[in-house]
Amino acid sequence: MAAPPVDLKSITFAYGAGELRRAVLRDVDLTIAPGEIVLLTGPSGSGKTTLLTLIGALRAMQDGTARVLGQELSGASEAERVRLRRRIGFIFQNHNLLGFLTARQNVAMAMELDGGLNETQRLKRAGEMLEAVGLADHAEKPPSQLSGGQRQRVAVARALAGDPGLILADEPTAALDKVSGQEVVHLLRDLAKGRGVPILLVTHDPRILDIADRIVAMEDGRIVSGAQEATVGGEAA
Amino acid sequence: MNEIANPTKLLPWAPERNGEEAPAAAAKPAPALADALRLPLRLAWRQLRAEKSRLFAAMAGVMFASVLVFMQLGFRGALFDSATNLLGAMRADIFLVHPMTDASFRPEPLPRVRAYQTLADPDVELAVPLYLAQSTWRNPETGRRRAVQLIGLDAGAGAVDFPGLAGIVEALKRPDTLAFDTRSRPEFGPIGRLFAERGSFDVQLGVRRMELVGLVEIGPSFGADGNVVMSETNFRRVVERGASNTDLVAIKLRAGADRAAVRERLRALLPGDVLVLSHEELVAHERSYWENGTPIGFIFVFGSLMGLVVGMVIVYQILFSDIASHISEYATLKAMGYSNGYLARVVMGSALILAIIGFVPGLGLSWLLYDMVGKATFLPLVMYPSRAAVVFLLIFGMCAIAGMLAVRKLRDANPADMF
Incomplete structure (x- = not known):
């Protein structure tokens, strides 16, 4: 069995210093298995988002050890963290697509840091990814001509285009109506399952809990349920 | 259209279903x-x-x-560029100026005898004194007066080569004659047109009536809006000053002479009341006045x-x-x-x-x-x-x-x- 893509041990994190020090994560352990889809839920301020940014190497670690895709994050340099981010696909609450690029160019941006591909290969692959999310006919449109659901699907295509080892998503359905939200997460699940990419998805949205292999609930900086790995390979929850 | 028809067709395997391991996302090569x-x-x-x-x-x-x-x-x-229009047009090898001369429109006189002293050097062929002063020119059409730069020289000596000067050398030798710079500012009057229409005509320079006998091209500068060229004798008629002084000496050398060596010999020969300059040094000297001596x-x-x-x-x-x-x-x-x-x-x-x-x-x-x-x-x-x-x-x-x-x-x- 290979090392799990995400392996966190006793992560503690606090904002501020001195009197103003406010702990947001207390002794969090979490492991995600290859190909597993984990939903992270919990009330606002429970530390979900902080945990996500730590796993995504967007923040420097404080206490604890975290191995993500084989990279130890504790004490990792900025350059190491930047390199790790290239192997992670991010999906944000807002699509954050570059407004001056077409959908296809936006997806290709995920591969421009990959020296192994040339421009033709990047655009071809971006086209394939857009086809996979059902936007083949919209590849040359700028984001302003796409609906909210379509933009988020472009963001999904972009997150997956770089062949990531892990997908991190933060409230990907928050800005969408029920139908398009469902479409986006099901698409995400199917594509990720198809390639064995694990997903960690932070959400408040009860309508999308059905895609999870496991649901982890957080409260007050601690994991209160779901910390144990589910038996993967069985039926999705 | 939002449904993926058959994800397994596009994406062939799913490790958590078949028990295989997911390949670790490999570090990618850096871009070229x-x-x-x-x-x-x-x-x-x-x-x-x-x-x-x-x-x-x-x-x-x-x-x-x-x-x-x-x-x-x-x-x-x-x-x-224009400040050195006049000096730049001179065609001599070596020049003498007074060390206290800052700019050609306001020269400090130097003893004319220095020009003749340089003839002691075997390589000096010709030493021509030049006279510079400012006077006023009356516009023949409007009657308005304006300051103009006077240049007095022996036009036939060939030390100075203004376009147009060569053809009027003889005319300039007559008493009270002058040549006017057609590139002067238009406030001096349409002299070029008038000369073309009438031939030579009388003009007023300072308080003197003189005859315009030809046109030259020099160009105005910040120091002088226009230029007038005349012989040494006529210059003395317009400007009253000591006969033994001049403002600038232009020296021509014999063909094949080593200019730098001659300059060195002249510096040793002449007393400290003159500067011995090459043409480039003369232009640079004038230029540095405008660059450093003015705001x-x-x-x-x-x-x-x-x-x-x-x-x-x-x-x-x-x-x-x-x-x-x-x-x-x-x-x-x-x-x-x-x-x-x-x-x-x-x-x-x-x-x-x-x-x-x-x-x-x-x-x-x-x-x-x-x-x-x-x-x-x-x-x-x-x-x-x-x-x-x-x-x-x-x-x-x-x-x-x-x-x-x-x-x-x-x-x-x-x-x-x-x-």
């Missing part, structure tokens, strides 16, 4: 150096292109700065700097607002693994693009203005390639500094805030 520069530049161009009005404003700002710098440096250069050189440099500062602020504003309005997109790129250095290259790429697309029309417009303003002011505004290169470097530096200032704004793009 050319791509590391070309791709940020392309992204910068795509971003600039997307907002036409902003791009136009930035282009206009850079163009404005380019034109301002071109005009200021043009005026400065024209000043120095004019500084004024134009200051004007150029102001143009650069204004241009820099405009470019900075454009780049800054580009970053500020796309801050979440920049943060997203950082989250995707784009380094600060890459994004800084995007901003610097924008600065470079603005420098080029603003400079090129600025160069064209300045060229046009040089032509128009040159015709209106009679100043030699010339678009030297070296000046265009200097201005481009200045504009490029301006945009680069603006870019570096704007790059600091990138720090605000924190991917951790994106969630």
